[in-house]
Amino acid sequence: MSLRSMILKNARILELDPPAVREGELHIEEGLVVSQGSGPELDLGGAWVMPGLVNAHTHLYSALACGMPLPAHPPETFTRMLEQVWWRLDQAHDQDSVEVSALVGGLAALRAGVTTVIDHHASPRAITGSLERVDGALATLGLRRVLCYEVSDRHGRAGALEGIRAHERLLGERGPSRGVLVGMHAAFTLSDESIRDCVSLARSAGVGVHIHLAESIDDLQAGPPLARLQSLGALLPGSIFAHGVHLEAGDRARLEESGAWLSHQARSNMNNGVGQADHGRYPSRTALGTDGIGSDMLAELQTAVFRANERPGSWGLSRLVQALADGARLASAQLGLPLGRLQPGQAADLVVLDPCPGPPLTEDNLAAALVFRLSSQQVRHVMVDGQWRLWDRQPTGLDPAELDRWAQQTSLNLWSRMAAG
Ligand SMILES: [Zn+2]
Structure with a gap:
Protein backbone atom coordinates (compact mmCIF):
# COMPACT_ATOMS: atom_id res chain seq x y z
CA MET A 1 0.00 0.00 0.00
CA SER A 2 1.32 3.45 -0.78
CA LEU A 3 0.27 6.98 -1.29
CA ARG A 4 -1.68 7.38 -4.55
CA SER A 5 -3.36 3.97 -3.96
CA MET A 6 -6.92 3.48 -2.75
CA ILE A 7 -10.26 1.88 -3.52
CA LEU A 8 -13.23 4.11 -4.19
CA LYS A 9 -16.38 2.13 -3.39
CA ASN A 10 -20.04 2.71 -4.19
CA ALA A 11 -19.51 5.08 -7.12
CA ARG A 12 -21.62 5.84 -10.16
CA ILE A 13 -19.01 6.12 -12.89
CA LEU A 14 -19.68 8.41 -15.85
CA GLU A 15 -17.44 7.81 -18.88
CA LEU A 16 -17.40 10.57 -21.48
CA ASP A 17 -15.57 8.89 -24.35
CA PRO A 18 -17.89 7.34 -25.39
CA PRO A 19 -20.68 8.24 -22.94
CA ALA A 20 -21.42 5.35 -20.57
CA VAL A 21 -22.71 4.93 -17.02
CA ARG A 22 -21.88 2.10 -14.62
CA GLU A 23 -22.02 1.38 -10.89
CA GLY A 24 -19.04 0.04 -9.05
CA GLU A 25 -15.61 0.49 -7.55
CA LEU A 26 -12.48 2.18 -8.78
CA HIS A 27 -9.16 0.67 -7.78
CA ILE A 28 -6.23 3.09 -7.91
CA GLU A 29 -2.58 2.20 -7.53
CA GLU A 30 0.45 4.46 -7.93
CA GLY A 31 -1.66 7.07 -9.69
CA LEU A 32 -3.24 4.70 -12.20
CA VAL A 33 -6.62 3.02 -12.41
CA VAL A 34 -6.09 -0.75 -12.04
CA SER A 35 -8.41 -3.73 -12.28
CA GLN A 36 -7.56 -5.07 -8.84
CA GLY A 37 -5.62 -3.02 -6.33
CA SER A 38 -5.27 -2.60 -2.59
CA GLY A 39 -5.26 0.33 -0.24
CA PRO A 40 -7.59 2.27 2.02
CA GLU A 41 -11.23 2.12 1.05
CA LEU A 42 -13.40 5.19 0.65
CA ASP A 43 -17.17 4.80 0.38
CA LEU A 44 -18.46 7.49 -2.00
CA GLY A 45 -22.09 6.80 -1.07
CA GLY A 46 -23.30 6.76 -4.66
CA ALA A 47 -21.52 9.95 -5.73
CA TRP A 48 -20.94 10.47 -9.43
CA VAL A 49 -17.37 10.11 -10.70
CA MET A 50 -16.15 11.27 -14.09
CA PRO A 51 -12.73 11.68 -15.71
CA GLY A 52 -10.93 14.96 -15.05
CA LEU A 53 -11.68 17.62 -17.66
CA VAL A 54 -9.17 19.39 -19.90
CA ASN A 55 -9.14 23.09 -20.79
CA ALA A 56 -7.52 23.03 -24.23
CA HIS A 57 -6.80 26.76 -24.53
CA THR A 58 -6.74 29.38 -21.81
CA HIS A 59 -4.86 32.45 -20.59
CA LEU A 60 -4.28 32.25 -16.86
CA TYR A 61 -2.76 35.73 -17.01
CA SER A 62 -6.31 37.11 -17.28
CA ALA A 63 -7.49 35.54 -14.00
CA LEU A 64 -7.25 38.92 -12.19
CA ALA A 65 -9.03 40.83 -14.97
CA CYS A 66 -12.43 41.21 -13.34
CA GLY A 67 -12.47 44.82 -12.11
CA MET A 68 -9.54 46.07 -14.18
CA PRO A 69 -9.79 49.51 -15.82
CA LEU A 70 -11.71 49.32 -19.10
CA PRO A 71 -12.05 51.78 -22.00
CA ALA A 72 -14.94 54.24 -21.74
CA HIS A 73 -16.50 52.86 -24.94
CA PRO A 74 -16.44 49.29 -26.29
CA PRO A 75 -13.61 48.93 -28.85
CA GLU A 76 -14.79 48.91 -32.46
CA THR A 77 -12.54 46.19 -33.81
CA PHE A 78 -10.85 43.11 -32.42
CA THR A 79 -7.41 44.71 -32.79
CA ARG A 80 -8.63 47.77 -30.85
CA MET A 81 -9.97 45.35 -28.20
CA LEU A 82 -6.52 43.79 -27.94
CA GLU A 83 -4.83 47.19 -27.78
CA GLN A 84 -7.20 48.74 -25.26
CA VAL A 85 -7.89 45.74 -23.04
CA TRP A 86 -5.89 42.51 -23.28
CA TRP A 87 -2.52 43.92 -24.31
CA ARG A 88 -2.76 46.58 -21.60
CA LEU A 89 -3.34 43.78 -19.10
CA ASP A 90 -0.52 41.52 -20.24
CA GLN A 91 1.94 44.46 -20.37
CA ALA A 92 1.07 45.38 -16.78
CA HIS A 93 2.07 41.96 -15.43
CA ASP A 94 5.19 41.47 -13.36
CA GLN A 95 6.50 38.12 -12.16
CA ASP A 96 4.49 38.16 -8.91
CA SER A 97 1.21 38.99 -10.63
CA VAL A 98 1.90 36.24 -13.18
CA GLU A 99 2.21 33.74 -10.35
CA VAL A 100 -0.84 34.96 -8.41
CA SER A 101 -2.89 34.99 -11.60
CA ALA A 102 -1.91 31.37 -12.30
CA LEU A 103 -2.79 30.36 -8.73
CA VAL A 104 -6.20 32.06 -8.92
CA GLY A 105 -6.96 30.69 -12.39
CA GLY A 106 -5.63 27.25 -11.48
CA LEU A 107 -7.79 27.07 -8.36
CA ALA A 108 -10.85 28.01 -10.41
CA ALA A 109 -9.94 25.19 -12.80
CA LEU A 110 -9.68 22.62 -10.00
CA ARG A 111 -13.01 23.74 -8.58
CA ALA A 112 -14.57 23.20 -12.01
CA GLY A 113 -13.25 19.64 -12.25
CA VAL A 114 -10.39 20.47 -14.62
CA THR A 115 -7.26 18.37 -14.09
CA THR A 116 -5.18 19.53 -17.10
CA VAL A 117 -4.79 23.18 -18.13
CA ILE A 118 -3.32 24.10 -21.52
CA ASP A 119 -2.15 27.68 -21.07
CA HIS A 120 -1.06 30.37 -23.53
CA HIS A 121 0.90 32.91 -21.50
CA ALA A 122 1.91 36.52 -22.17
CA SER A 123 3.66 39.07 -19.95
CA PRO A 124 5.79 41.20 -22.33
CA ARG A 125 7.46 43.17 -19.54
CA ALA A 126 8.25 40.07 -17.50
CA ILE A 127 9.05 37.38 -20.04
CA THR A 128 12.11 35.52 -18.81
CA GLY A 129 11.16 33.23 -15.95
CA SER A 130 7.41 33.79 -16.31
CA LEU A 131 6.69 30.25 -17.53
CA GLU A 132 8.50 28.93 -14.47
CA ARG A 133 6.20 31.04 -12.26
CA VAL A 134 3.08 29.65 -14.02
CA ASP A 135 4.52 26.16 -13.78
CA GLY A 136 5.26 26.50 -10.07
CA ALA A 137 1.76 27.81 -9.32
CA LEU A 138 0.06 24.93 -11.13
CA ALA A 139 2.40 22.41 -9.50
CA THR A 140 1.40 23.80 -6.07
CA LEU A 141 -2.23 23.09 -6.93
CA GLY A 142 -1.37 19.66 -8.35
CA LEU A 143 -2.66 20.34 -11.87
CA ARG A 144 -1.23 18.84 -15.02
CA ARG A 145 -0.31 21.59 -17.44
CA VAL A 146 0.85 22.26 -20.98
CA LEU A 147 2.63 25.62 -21.13
CA CYS A 148 3.89 28.08 -23.72
CA TYR A 149 4.81 31.75 -24.09
CA GLU A 150 2.93 33.63 -26.83
CA VAL A 151 5.77 35.02 -28.96
CA SER A 152 4.94 38.22 -30.86
CA ASP A 153 6.76 40.98 -32.74
CA ARG A 154 4.53 43.64 -31.22
CA HIS A 155 7.41 44.59 -28.92
CA GLY A 156 10.02 44.32 -31.64
CA ARG A 157 12.38 41.56 -32.61
CA ALA A 158 14.08 41.60 -29.20
CA GLY A 159 10.76 40.86 -27.49
CA ALA A 160 10.10 37.98 -29.89
CA LEU A 161 13.52 36.48 -29.27
CA GLU A 162 13.12 36.72 -25.50
CA GLY A 163 9.74 35.01 -25.82
CA ILE A 164 11.29 32.19 -27.82
CA ARG A 165 14.09 31.74 -25.30
CA ALA A 166 11.57 31.69 -22.42
CA HIS A 167 10.53 28.18 -23.54
CA GLU A 168 13.96 26.64 -23.50
CA ARG A 169 14.40 25.52 -19.91
CA LEU A 170 10.97 23.89 -19.50
CA LEU A 171 11.16 22.30 -22.95
CA GLY A 172 14.01 20.23 -21.50
CA GLU A 173 11.94 19.24 -18.45
CA ARG A 174 8.82 17.74 -19.98
CA GLY A 175 7.02 14.86 -18.31
CA PRO A 176 3.59 13.47 -17.41
CA SER A 177 2.70 16.53 -15.32
CA ARG A 178 4.17 19.18 -17.58
CA GLY A 179 4.04 19.49 -21.35
CA VAL A 180 5.42 22.40 -23.33
CA LEU A 181 4.47 23.77 -26.76
CA VAL A 182 6.10 26.68 -28.56
CA GLY A 183 3.66 29.58 -28.32
CA MET A 184 2.99 32.32 -30.84
CA HIS A 185 0.38 35.06 -30.53
CA ALA A 186 -1.16 35.08 -34.01
CA ALA A 187 0.09 35.31 -37.58
CA PHE A 188 -0.83 39.00 -37.85
CA THR A 189 1.57 40.05 -35.07
CA LEU A 190 4.48 37.88 -36.25
CA SER A 191 7.12 38.32 -38.94
CA ASP A 192 8.10 35.40 -41.15
CA GLU A 193 11.46 35.40 -39.41
CA SER A 194 9.95 35.01 -35.92
CA ILE A 195 7.55 32.29 -37.08
CA ARG A 196 10.46 30.39 -38.62
CA ASP A 197 12.43 30.68 -35.36
CA CYS A 198 9.49 29.33 -33.36
CA VAL A 199 9.03 26.45 -35.80
CA SER A 200 12.71 25.67 -35.64
CA LEU A 201 12.65 25.49 -31.84
CA ALA A 202 9.49 23.34 -31.87
CA ARG A 203 10.96 20.95 -34.43
CA SER A 204 14.22 20.56 -32.54
CA ALA A 205 12.31 19.82 -29.32
CA GLY A 206 9.85 17.48 -31.06
CA ASP A 218 -8.15 41.10 -38.46
CA ASP A 219 -6.00 37.97 -38.73
CA LEU A 220 -6.94 37.71 -42.43
CA GLN A 221 -5.79 41.16 -43.55
CA ALA A 222 -2.38 39.99 -44.74
CA GLY A 223 -3.88 36.94 -46.48
CA PRO A 224 -5.10 33.54 -45.27
CA PRO A 225 -3.14 32.90 -42.06
CA LEU A 226 -3.11 29.09 -42.09
CA ALA A 227 -1.75 28.94 -45.63
CA ARG A 228 1.00 31.35 -44.55
CA LEU A 229 1.77 29.35 -41.42
CA GLN A 230 1.89 26.18 -43.53
CA SER A 231 4.33 27.78 -45.96
CA LEU A 232 6.56 28.60 -42.98
CA GLY A 233 6.42 25.01 -41.70
CA ALA A 234 4.23 25.70 -38.67
CA LEU A 235 1.63 22.95 -39.21
CA LEU A 236 3.40 20.54 -36.90
CA PRO A 237 1.61 17.48 -35.49
CA GLY A 238 0.30 18.02 -31.98
CA SER A 239 0.02 21.78 -32.50
CA ILE A 240 -2.99 23.71 -31.18
CA PHE A 241 -4.62 26.33 -33.39
CA ALA A 242 -7.03 28.35 -31.27
CA HIS A 243 -10.44 29.61 -32.47
CA GLY A 244 -10.53 29.21 -36.26
CA VAL A 245 -13.67 31.35 -36.45
CA HIS A 246 -12.79 32.46 -40.00
CA LEU A 247 -11.16 29.41 -41.56
CA GLU A 248 -10.69 29.23 -45.33
CA ALA A 249 -12.31 26.46 -47.36
CA GLY A 250 -9.06 24.48 -47.61
CA ASP A 251 -8.07 24.88 -43.95
CA ARG A 252 -9.91 21.81 -42.73
CA ALA A 253 -7.85 19.55 -44.99
CA ARG A 254 -4.66 21.37 -43.97
CA LEU A 255 -5.39 20.76 -40.29
CA GLU A 256 -6.49 17.15 -40.80
CA GLU A 257 -3.39 16.24 -42.78
CA SER A 258 -1.00 17.93 -40.36
CA GLY A 259 -2.12 16.12 -37.21
CA ALA A 260 -2.79 19.47 -35.54
CA TRP A 261 -5.69 20.32 -33.21
CA LEU A 262 -8.21 23.12 -33.24
CA SER A 263 -9.55 24.56 -29.97
CA HIS A 264 -13.04 26.04 -29.89
CA GLN A 265 -14.04 28.81 -27.45
CA ALA A 266 -17.66 29.80 -28.07
CA ARG A 267 -17.98 32.10 -25.04
CA SER A 268 -14.87 34.08 -25.90
CA ASN A 269 -15.99 34.39 -29.52
CA MET A 270 -19.24 35.92 -28.27
CA ASN A 271 -17.55 38.17 -25.70
CA ASN A 272 -15.03 39.52 -28.20
CA GLY A 273 -17.65 39.82 -30.96
CA VAL A 274 -15.44 38.03 -33.48
CA GLY A 275 -18.21 36.05 -35.17
CA GLN A 276 -19.66 32.57 -35.20
CA ALA A 277 -17.43 29.61 -36.00
CA ASP A 278 -18.27 27.44 -39.01
CA HIS A 279 -18.02 23.90 -37.63
CA GLY A 280 -18.12 22.59 -41.19
CA ARG A 281 -14.53 23.77 -41.52
CA TYR A 282 -13.34 22.28 -38.20
CA PRO A 283 -11.05 19.24 -38.24
CA SER A 284 -11.94 15.98 -36.51
CA ARG A 285 -9.34 16.80 -33.84
CA THR A 286 -11.19 19.63 -32.07
CA ALA A 287 -11.23 20.27 -28.32
CA LEU A 288 -12.88 22.93 -26.14
CA GLY A 289 -11.14 25.75 -24.28
CA THR A 290 -12.17 28.86 -22.36
CA ASP A 291 -9.69 31.45 -23.69
CA GLY A 292 -9.29 32.90 -20.20
CA ILE A 293 -12.98 33.14 -19.31
CA GLY A 294 -12.54 31.03 -16.19
CA SER A 295 -12.05 27.29 -16.59
CA ASP A 296 -15.61 26.01 -16.29
CA MET A 297 -15.67 23.46 -19.09
CA LEU A 298 -19.28 22.41 -18.46
CA ALA A 299 -20.40 26.05 -18.82
CA GLU A 300 -18.24 26.30 -21.94
CA LEU A 301 -19.85 23.16 -23.36
CA GLN A 302 -23.33 24.45 -22.64
CA THR A 303 -22.73 27.75 -24.40
CA ALA A 304 -21.05 26.01 -27.34
CA VAL A 305 -24.21 23.93 -27.78
CA PHE A 306 -26.54 26.95 -27.53
CA ARG A 307 -24.37 28.94 -29.94
CA ALA A 308 -24.24 26.05 -32.42
CA ASN A 309 -28.00 25.70 -32.28
CA GLU A 310 -28.29 29.27 -33.59
CA ARG A 311 -26.52 28.32 -36.80
CA PRO A 312 -28.09 25.66 -39.05
CA GLY A 313 -25.62 22.95 -40.03
CA SER A 314 -23.41 23.40 -36.96
CA TRP A 315 -22.33 20.56 -34.76
CA GLY A 316 -24.98 19.04 -32.54
CA LEU A 317 -24.86 18.31 -28.85
CA SER A 318 -23.23 14.87 -29.15
CA ARG A 319 -20.43 16.16 -31.38
CA LEU A 320 -19.65 18.98 -28.95
CA VAL A 321 -19.63 16.55 -26.01
CA GLN A 322 -17.14 14.51 -28.01
CA ALA A 323 -15.02 17.67 -28.43
CA LEU A 324 -15.08 18.14 -24.65
CA ALA A 325 -13.96 14.53 -24.17
CA ASP A 326 -11.34 14.87 -26.91
CA GLY A 327 -9.52 17.38 -24.73
CA ALA A 328 -8.22 14.34 -22.84
CA ARG A 329 -6.90 12.81 -26.08
CA LEU A 330 -5.11 16.07 -26.80
CA ALA A 331 -3.67 16.20 -23.27
CA SER A 332 -2.66 12.51 -23.44
CA ALA A 333 -0.61 13.17 -26.55
CA GLN A 334 1.03 16.23 -24.98
CA LEU A 335 1.85 14.55 -21.67
CA GLY A 336 2.56 11.02 -22.85
CA LEU A 337 0.14 9.19 -20.58
CA PRO A 338 -3.41 7.84 -21.05
CA LEU A 339 -6.08 10.25 -19.80
CA GLY A 340 -9.83 10.58 -20.16
CA ARG A 341 -11.26 7.20 -19.15
CA LEU A 342 -11.69 5.48 -15.80
CA GLN A 343 -10.39 2.15 -17.08
CA PRO A 344 -7.39 0.03 -16.01
CA GLY A 345 -4.13 1.51 -17.26
CA GLN A 346 -5.43 5.08 -17.39
CA ALA A 347 -4.20 7.88 -15.14
CA ALA A 348 -6.26 8.39 -11.98
CA ASP A 349 -7.41 11.93 -12.83
CA LEU A 350 -11.03 12.12 -11.75
CA VAL A 351 -13.81 14.30 -10.39
CA VAL A 352 -16.27 13.30 -7.67
CA LEU A 353 -19.59 15.10 -8.08
CA ASP A 354 -22.56 15.45 -5.77
CA PRO A 355 -25.38 13.47 -7.38
CA CYS A 356 -28.04 15.65 -8.94
CA PRO A 357 -31.50 14.25 -8.05
CA GLY A 358 -33.65 13.69 -11.11
CA PRO A 359 -34.36 11.22 -13.88
CA PRO A 360 -32.31 8.02 -14.24
CA LEU A 361 -28.87 8.81 -15.68
CA THR A 362 -28.13 6.46 -18.58
CA GLU A 363 -25.71 6.00 -21.45
CA ASP A 364 -28.42 7.41 -23.73
CA ASN A 365 -28.96 10.67 -21.85
CA LEU A 366 -25.50 11.31 -20.40
CA ALA A 367 -24.47 13.66 -23.22
CA ALA A 368 -27.62 15.74 -22.69
CA ALA A 369 -27.05 15.62 -18.93
CA LEU A 370 -23.58 17.11 -19.38
CA VAL A 371 -25.18 20.11 -21.09
CA PHE A 372 -28.46 20.53 -19.21
CA ARG A 373 -28.04 18.82 -15.83
CA LEU A 374 -24.46 18.69 -14.58
CA SER A 375 -22.61 21.80 -13.49
CA SER A 376 -19.37 22.66 -11.78
CA GLN A 377 -21.41 23.41 -8.65
CA GLN A 378 -21.57 19.63 -8.14
CA VAL A 379 -17.77 19.23 -8.05
CA ARG A 380 -16.84 18.03 -4.55
CA HIS A 381 -13.43 16.32 -4.80
CA VAL A 382 -10.80 16.24 -7.56
CA MET A 383 -7.98 13.70 -7.89
CA VAL A 384 -4.93 14.15 -10.11
CA ASP A 385 -2.38 11.36 -10.48
CA GLY A 386 -4.02 9.40 -7.66
CA GLN A 387 -3.84 12.29 -5.17
CA TRP A 388 -6.68 14.43 -3.86
CA ARG A 389 -5.98 17.98 -5.03
CA LEU A 390 -9.44 19.29 -4.15
CA TRP A 391 -11.19 17.86 -1.11
CA ASP A 392 -14.64 19.06 -0.10
CA ARG A 393 -14.23 21.95 -2.57
CA GLN A 394 -11.02 23.12 -0.88
CA PRO A 395 -7.55 22.85 -2.45
CA THR A 396 -5.11 20.60 -0.61
CA GLY A 397 -2.02 22.41 -1.89
CA LEU A 398 -2.58 25.91 -0.51
CA ASP A 399 -4.65 28.02 1.87
CA PRO A 400 -7.33 29.80 -0.19
CA ALA A 401 -7.77 32.57 2.41
CA GLU A 402 -4.08 33.40 2.18
CA LEU A 403 -4.25 33.32 -1.62
CA ASP A 404 -7.24 35.66 -1.51
CA ARG A 405 -5.34 38.23 0.56
CA TRP A 406 -2.37 38.04 -1.81
CA ALA A 407 -4.62 38.17 -4.89
CA GLN A 408 -6.52 41.25 -3.70
CA GLN A 409 -3.39 43.33 -3.19
CA THR A 410 -1.74 41.99 -6.35
CA SER A 411 -4.83 42.83 -8.43
CA LEU A 412 -4.88 46.42 -7.17
CA ASN A 413 -1.19 46.80 -8.04
CA LEU A 414 -1.74 45.23 -11.47
CA TRP A 415 -4.69 47.50 -12.28
CA SER A 416 -2.81 50.63 -11.22
CA ARG A 417 0.05 49.67 -13.56
CA MET A 418 -2.58 49.21 -16.29
CA ALA A 419 -4.07 52.63 -15.56
CA ALA A 420 -0.61 54.22 -15.67
CA GLY A 421 -0.04 52.56 -19.05
ZN1 LIG B 1 -6.61 32.79 -26.70
Missing part, protein backbone atom coordinates in the same frame (compact mmCIF):
# COMPACT_ATOMS: atom_id res chain seq x y z
CA VAL A 207 6.76 19.46 -30.00
CA GLY A 208 4.04 21.43 -31.77
CA VAL A 209 3.14 25.11 -31.70
CA HIS A 210 0.21 26.83 -29.96
CA ILE A 211 -1.17 29.89 -31.77
CA HIS A 212 -4.36 31.87 -32.30
CA LEU A 213 -5.70 31.28 -35.80
CA ALA A 214 -8.29 33.34 -37.70
CA GLU A 215 -9.92 34.38 -34.43
CA SER A 216 -11.19 37.56 -36.09
CA ILE A 217 -11.12 38.98 -39.59
